[in-house]
Amino acid sequence: MSTRLRVNPIACEGHGLCAELLPELIRLDDWGYPIIEEAEVPDELLDLAYRAVDTCPTLALVLDEDNLDRG
Amino acid sequence: MTESRPRVARTGSRPGHAGLPRLLAGLHSSGQVLSALDHERVHGPLPALRGGELIEMVQRSGLRGRGGADFPVGRKLRTVAAMGGSSRGGVSAVVVNGSETEPASSKDRLLFTALPHLVLDGALLAAYAVGAREVIVNVNESAEGSLRVLEGAIADRGDSRVPIRVVTGPDGYVAGEESAVIHRLNGGRPLPTFVPPRPFQRGYRGRPTLINNAETLAQIALIARFGDQWFRELGTSADPGSVLVTISGAVATPGVYELEFGTPIQDLLAAAGGLTERVQALLIGGYFGTWVEYSRAAQVRLARTDLRAMGATLGSGVVIALRASACGLTESARVVRYLAGESSGQCGPCVHGLAGISALFDALAGGTASERERLTLERWIAEVRGRGACHHPDGVARFAQSALQIFEEDVQEHRLGRCMARRVGVPVGAPSGSSAS
Ligand SMILES: Cc1cc2nc3c(=O)[nH]c(=O)nc-3n(C[C@H](O)[C@H](O)[C@H](O)COP(=O)(O)O)c2cc1C
Numbered sequence: 101m102s103t104r105l106r107v108n109p110i111a112c113e114g115h116g117l118c119a120e121l122l123p124e125l126i127r128l129d130d131w132g133y134p135i136i137e138e139a140e141v142p143d144e145l146l147d148l149a150y151r152a153v154d155t156c157p158t159l160a161l162v163l164d165e166d167n168l169d170r171g
Numbered sequence: 172m173t174e175s176r177p178r179v180a181r182t183g184s185r186p187g188h189a190g191l192p193r194l195l196a197g198l199h200s201s202g203q204v205l206s207a208l209d210h211e212r213v214h215g216p217l218p219a220l221r222g223g224e225l226i227e228m229v230q231r232s233g234l235r236g237r238g239g240a241d242f243p244v245g246r247k248l249r250t251v252a253a254m255g256g257s258s259r260g261g262v263s264a265v266v267v268n269g270s271e272t273e274p275a276s277s278k279d280r281l282l283f284t285a286l287p288h289l290v291l292d293g294a295l296l297a298a299y300a301v302g303a304r305e306v307i308v309n310v311n312e313s314a315e316g317s318l319r320v321l322e323g324a325i326a327d328r329g330d331s332r333v334p335i336r337v338v339t340g341p342d343g344y345v346a347g348e349e350s351a352v353i354h355r356l357n358g359g360r361p362l363p364t365f366v367p368p369r370p371f372q373r374g375y376r377g378r379p380t381l382i383n384n385a386e387t388l389a390q391i392a393l394i395a396r397f398g399d400q401w402f403r404e405l406g407t408s409a410d411p412g413s414v415l416v417t418i419s420g421a422v423a424t425p426g427v428y429e430l431e432f433g434t435p436i437q438d439l440l441a442a443a444g445g446l447t448e449r450v451q452a453l454l455i456g457g458y459f460g461t462w463v464e465y466s467r468a469a470q471v472r473l474a475r476t477d478l479r480a481m482g483a484t485l486g487s488g489v490v491i492a493l494r495a496s497a498c499g500l501t502e503s504a505r506v507v508r509y510l511a512g513e514s515s516g517q518c519g520p521c522v523h524g525l526a527g528i529s530a531l532f533d534a535l536a537g538g539t540a541s542e543r544e545r546l547t548l549e550r551w552i553a554e555v556r557g558r559g560a561c562h563h564p565d566g567v568a569r570f571a572q573s574a575l576q577i578f579e580e581d582v583q584e585h586r587l588g589r590c591m592a593r594r595v596g597v598p599v600g601a602p603s604g605s606s607a608s
């Protein structure tokens with residue numbers, strides 16, 4: 101099983117907290133919106149990833165646990 | 172780029188069901204609608220199929236969706252049927268995506284206005300196969316002709332086991348995206364939604380929904396009647412069957428043509444009356460498509476494998492021939508500007524990214540962009556991919572990337588204050604002495 105990061109771009113307002121918490125996986129584009137560089141969250145970053153999900157003011161960060169549907 | 176509204180035309184006039192036309196069989200040259208009676212005379216009555224039979228036939232036929240994404244239709248039917256079987260309310264509807272928001276496409280409109288019964292047959296058969304409660308045909312507000320003819324056609328054919336209704340959706344490029352169509356049917360604004368859930372999971376009325384392009388469903392109507400083996404008599408093994416292609420630009424008779432997959436691009440252009448002047452590039456796949464140098468395109472076939480080798484896909488079946496005397500860079504900047512303006516405004520990367528890409532494209536075409544700005548443009552194009560709720564940014568990125576590649580020389584010239592289009596007699600990108608033989 102793998103845990104993957106995803107942004108809901110409709111909800112995202114570019115607060116940028118996710119990139120602060122997870123610079124290993126997320127950087128910001130020129131307008132401050134997150135670019136997920138590596139969607140697969142390694143075990144050692146899982147705690148931080150959950151924190152990032154909880155911290156996002158617009159709840160735009162999503163963690164998918166498995167590979168159900170990501171077109 | 173589409174100087175004239177494509178005229179309706181067809182290839183050949185062989186009756187019956189060997190060869191072409193298939194979908195366009197029975198098409199009146201005046202564009203007049205084929206009545207229910209005449210439709211049945213041309214194609215025969217709607218076949219009665221046992222449950223599951225249609226899905227198997229479609230799966231064996233290898234049919235892929237004609238709305239742009241090339242998705243295998245049989246697999247979608249099977250998934251929706253299974254989702255419906257395991258959810259309480261079952262499948263709510265088959266939605267015919269007839270938005271046809273691509274400015275260079277007119278195939279779906281042709282089907283609606285001239286051959287509506289083929290689409291309605293296919294939608295009904297699909298509804299029976301997946302157990303849907305109703306058929307909803309979604310057409311564009313501006314396509315008043317389609318609406319009128321469809322309503323007449325539905326009345327003309329009498330009752331069906333599943334009710335059919337027509338609804339109009341707003342114009343606008345993104346309004347045709349499937350989640351936007353569903354959202355609007357559910358009473359929301361015509362904007363894409365964050366997926367999943369996708370329509371097949373939770374669509375119209377929150378229940379599993381089948382949504383297919385109008386041509387896709389018309390193809391189903393023929394496969395149901397004549398079988399998957401018959402379907403495969405045309406085309407290649409990887410790309411079976413025929414396809415509707417809207418051809419425009421520098422061709423003598425722009426219009427909608429039904430062609431067999433595997434047709435050489437040269438023959439495709441010949442079907443549209445041939446080129447009217449020297450052509451530098453073809454835009455394959457419409458505004459979400461790919462520019463291909465004419466010299467390369469002229470050597471391949473209308474087939475996914477051939478097109479993929481050039482980084483292109485057929486998309487919703489659009490081919491535009493760009494004359495050598497036009498400026499590809501300026502034309503591309505115009506298309507990018509249009510598409511950037513069509514963003515539904517919901518996603519930051521799409522709103523800002525496309526606006527930024529468009530501004531830099533304009534600067535490139537205007538000859539004012541620095542080398543650094545060109546590199547920024549390339550980075551933004553790469554970064555915007557996959558970062559919208561829908562595939563709008565991906566389509567724009569594909570188009571913009573191919574424009575940068577094909578018109579690279581133009582970029583250099585514009586920077587020097589020159590435009591290759593104006594250099595009379597110098598055909599840009601035309602084969603230099605090594606014409607295809
Ligand atoms: C921005 C955007 C616009 C679209 N517009 C249309 C459209 O006008 N008509 C259409 O059939 N599909 C359109 N699509 C594709 C649909 O989302 C969907 O893939 C299609 O209707 C599925 O049908 P098919 O599998 O039969 O091709 C669009 C997609 C995007 C990303």
Ligand code: SF4
Nearest residue numbers: 515517518521559561
């Ligand atoms: S990606 Fe663009 S067009 Fe698609 S939903 Fe987001 S803002 Fe709208």
